[in-house]
Amino acid sequence: MTLSRQQIEELIKGVSLTRDEEVTCDECLGDLAEFAERMLEGKSLPDGLRAVEHHLEICAECHEEYAALLRALKQAE
């Protein structure tokens, strides 16, 4: 098994961000609408949504979907 330098960087970042308890992709999806609206409106995040923010730092797919959601919502404004 070998990893590229970029993959090693990603792994180190992922491990350093790791928490004992993390929300899953489905739990993130359940809170994503509220999270996105708060971000777009510049509102502070309640503690419950901090876990979503953390998940988006780690999960590439959820991050990609969140970016797409923001694009869609901004276009709809």
Add this chain to the structure above:
Amino acid sequence: MTAVGSVQAEALKELRAILYSRLRATLFGRISVDDALLDDFAQEALLKVLGSLGQFQSRSRFLTWATTIAVRTAFTELRRRHWKDVSLDQFLQRADTANEQVTKPQCKSDRQELIQEMYRIIDTQLTKKQRTALLAELQGMPLEEIGRRMGSNRNAIYKLTHDARKQLKKHLDSAGYTVSDLQIA
């Protein structure tokens, strides 16, 4: 959405049109995304939204919530199509061979110990499933596609890679590497 008859049909038609419009705004221009595909995504998303109405808790606007489901639906299908001919074993083997040529000479000496320790933990402390899922994710395969190939799903694969990261963190900590060491490295 609880109206009946023609009122309900009109509401569904309107919701479908909004989902289509929002998906188009965020996806159009991607290779392989055309109007017909967007139409399929909007229809599938509408069905999923209707099937998930009980989960809407009014913590956001209804349309924002419905759009999250539409976006998830579309990306899941796009990823499935993109990865459909790729087997997990072949993918990992190809990536391993490619990395073999570039990685080892590039390791800086002051980081070698940390990297070697990470390799050791991956090899000896992770389960085969954890190792496979973690490596496939690092090589760029989406979680849901890893799940499809391991007889599992995106959520379960996230938990698997989370457990793998926790194992790495725990064993690195035991070997004397703190989170701040990792961040500096």
